[in-house]
Amino acid sequence: HEEATRRAPMFAYVLLPGVNSSPGDAASLSELLTSGRPGAPRPCVNLIPYNRTAVGARQGYEAPKNSLLREFQAALRSMGVRASVRWSTAEGRPLAAACGQLAARDAPREPGEPGERPPEPGEPGEAAEPVPHALTRRLARAATADEVFDLTREHEAELNDIHLSAALVTLARTSARLRAPVDPEGLAVLLRVLARLLRSQTMGAQACANALWAFGKLRFTPQELEELAGASVAQLSSFWPQSLANSVGALAQLRCDASAGSVGLLASGLAEQLAVRSSSLAPVEFANSLFALARLRHAPPLEGGAAGFPRSPWATTALAQLRYYGSKDIHRILWSYSRLQLDPGGEVLRGLEQSALGRITEGFRPE
Numbered sequence: 269h270e271e272a273t274r275r276a277p278m279f280a281y282v283l284l285p286g287v288n289s290s291p292g293d294a295a296s297l298s299e300l301l302t303s304g305r306p307g308a309p310r311p312c313v314n315l316i317p318y319n320r321t322a323v324g325a326r327q328g329y330e331a332p333k334n335s336l337l338r339e340f341q342a343a344l345r346s347m348g349v350r351a352s353v354r355w356s357t358a359e360g361r362p363l364a365a366a367c368g369q370l371a372a373r374d375a376p377r378e379p380g381e382p383g384e385r386p387p388e389p390g391e392p393g394e395a396a397e398p399v400p401h402a403l404t405r406r407l408a409r410a411a412t413a414d415e416v417f418d419l420t421r422e423h424e425a426e427l428n429d430i431h432l433s434a435a436l437v438t439l440a441r442t443s444a445r446l447r448a449p450v451d452p453e454g455l456a457v458l459l460r461v462l463a464r465l466l467r468s469q470t471m472g473a474q475a476c477a478n479a480l481w482a483f484g485k486l487r488f489t490p491q492e493l494e495e496l497a498g499a500s501v502a503q504l505s506s507f508w509p510q511s512l513a514n515s516v517g518a519l520a521q522l523r524c525d526a527s528a529g530s531v532g533l534l535a536s537g538l539a540e541q542l543a544v545r546s547s548s549l550a551p552v553e554f555a556n557s558l559f560a561l562a563r564l565r566h567a568p569p570l571e572g573g574a575a576g577f578p579r580s581p582w583a584t585t586a587l588a589q590l591r592y593y594g595s596k597d598i599h600r601i602l603w604s605y606s607r608l609q610l611d612p613g614g615e616v617l618r619g620l621e622q623s624a625l626g627r628i629t630e631g632f633r634p635e
Contacts, residue, residue: 276309282316287611309586312350319366348548405432417454429475436482466495473503477511484518487580497530513553520560530556546585555597562604590619595627
């Protein structure tokens, strides 16, 4: 499937507190899905919150809380596994059902018996969720830029880095989808929040990465970019592999000067982290990262200079991922080698040549 489609399948994982929910379980799951698959697309895990049923209650199974779901999701992402949460399973609780879960009833249940108990505060999808999480959800589900701006104006004083991250990502996605210009007054609110959080040093690693991605998607260079780059440099080791690829792509989209200042330090740091963690990148992320560095004219750091490239992680990963590259990936990698004047070695070039010949009718544009 992966070789034919160059996409990884999605794996569903029902999370049961105390059964398969520990950091060790996350590491075992990551090892199971990634070992023995060098160069393959990064697997995707859809976390399914278990819903209570009478049968499950007799086994001691409980529904996971939001905090546990987010922690398990973050642990998988930190190991290079794409992870999402099927929050909608809460909608099936009245029927003792959810995504992949359905319990039969052989007798009427007494009030208060397991399966009938209303969800507690903090459980997935619960209506009385704490305000910070509720606001994050509203920002993430906003359908238009105006809806994002209305929420941020109303709650400006209480917005934290997670709120800002959700607002900027939603704004970038909706603006790109609708091809609508961004309201400068609405954006000014988000920039004020960004400046406040940078001053107070409360922008977390994922918030920094999401903000960079959003500004790149919007093709908007904020005055605070140097400060945002500085905050990112200090936390690069905590960036997820996808965040590293998205961040260097954002710098390229913004046509930043990667030769000086905090932006230059960020470009260098990203290049170093991408080399160290290149085997955790999906094939498209690897190709896009090298392409972004080439657009920035920022060659990856190499031992022994350009001559050391064939022995670097960049060449090793390219070789491992050859069979998973699409036509666009091959084009970007070859163009990047040329732009940066890097020789990946004969084995990589021959592999790319064979892959290109096999994909020649798939989507190579005339240029």
